Amino acid sequence: MFGQLEGTRYEIIDQRFAALIAAHIYIERLWTGARWSEGPAWFAAGRYLIWSDIPNNRMLRWDETNDVVSVFRTPANNSNGNTVDGQGRLVSCEQLTRRLTRTNHDGTVTVLADSFDGKKLNSPNDVVCHSDGSIWFTDPTYGIITDYEGSISESEIGRSNLYRIDPNTGVVNKLADDFVQPNGLAFSPDEQALYVADSGASHQKNGPAHIRRFIVNSDGRLTGGDVFATCDAGFFDGFRIDQDGRIWTSAFDGVHCFDPDGTLLGKIILPERVGNLTFGGEKRNRLFICGTSSLYSVFLMTRGAALG
Template sequence: MKLKWSLVLLFAATPSYLLMAQIEDKKKIVEKGAELTLVQDGFKFTEGPAVSRVGDVYFTDQPNNRIHKWNAINNEVTVFKEDAGRSNGMFFTLDGTLISCADEQNQLWAIDQDGKEEVLVSAFRRKKLNGPNDVWVRPKGGMYFTDPLYPRPYWEGIRSDELEQDGEHVYFLSEDGAELFRVAEDLEKPNGIIGTPDGKYLYVADIGAGKTYKYEIREDGYLINKELFCEMGSDGMTIDNRGNVYLTGDGVTVFNSRGDKIAHIPVPADWTANVTFGALDRKTLFITAMDAVYTLKMKTRGVW
């Protein structure tokens, strides 16, 4: 998440005329005639959308310390988990476990279908993490997560607002949990992260530098052949079946696999935090933005 809560509380409502801003869509990836639809508002700050096998989307309201569930069939939102460890970015494993960046205690969690959590990572080299932010689970198993520093007001009395680690890095945790190591140590502030469905490439947004990079994934989890993907950072990210990459911040901006901008989806909020594809057919773009969540019907579809 990009913004401190002290700043979030100062944001005023977006003028209603911005709702009429037109979608820029060079490659016709949005369903013809589709409009951005408000699902629900009234949250404090929404983040971390993760899609389940049946297409429901779980997302966080981090300041209120809850994980919510959007039912893709009836379009209703319910509370899935209270006391959610201030969960931020999330992602589902193939067996239905919800992986969560729980930055209240600088941890990475695994949450079962009943909402019971297990701590997967609590430290690296005997020191706390800065605050896990976003996570992607690769198809072969194991997961990558970013660990920037965003001081939180709820850390008061728990920890300082200084770096716990020697920088802001990207990590890999092996499927069995036996190995945890850094895979990118030269970024300013890594944030959004997403991989390709074949598990060959990883995109990491360096929101501090205003850039997104593409890496090749080795069998052992290490990253090689770093290359600049586009001159834009991102909070959260997703990818579709055409290889297009969706970045967030000022609405949703879409780049093709070559890094060319092909679409921009305006969102009536001061900050768009994250995005994923929901519904059983994965053709509903689900967007978290400030105090609300939105959907948009797409021609493209998400990938598992």
């Protein structure tokens, strides 16, 4: 019998959040059995979701047509964040191999980036695609500081940076290096702003647990970088943005929703920590949420700004 899932609820902090949810729309658990779920990406043409189970070294696939979950890829090089590019191809952050890859339509895999300035990347974490064809990704050290989600190794670069891959040359450019652990990232609907999470509180006492907002210039460079929002439940990880510029972000107690003015509007409370999320479904109004061990979803009264 379908009904309210135990341990889930909506928390309205600002009345603007009430217009985005409906009390009769239940939060669903679609599947459970992962060790650490991450990186959901929605493929509209096939009506399926791909996400990572990092410690189990596999990628999973949920089919909207029949609710079946299957293994999409194993081994998966401890893949973390995933997205969909402008041609509908899977782009993945691989922590074990310390590289960013694209899975082509014929199933072959192309390496997009594995180094910067002649040095190995740390462990690419999350990725987004710009409409101009450029690819933007974060490179913290989570995949090289333990063997649980990658392989212990020294950082050759010595910092955790934000990068952009030029769509014409394939050159990897460093955009910012003043993060402790850069994590999730997403563009505003008009792509004039880029939001980037810093989850440095995970391994640094009193470290950052916030999202920063940058201005994207026409040449691809960034300015600004002020703190947009600070997490009141652990730290932020992955997030996505809806069509009106609201940020829907992961946190330790579920999903937090922020207005573009920085106000915390409300929360979707879940029984486990959330790592990442994305919008999908036929009308892009279904939020898919990667909890620690489970995949959840909920229909909202808004749509995602973009697929991926």
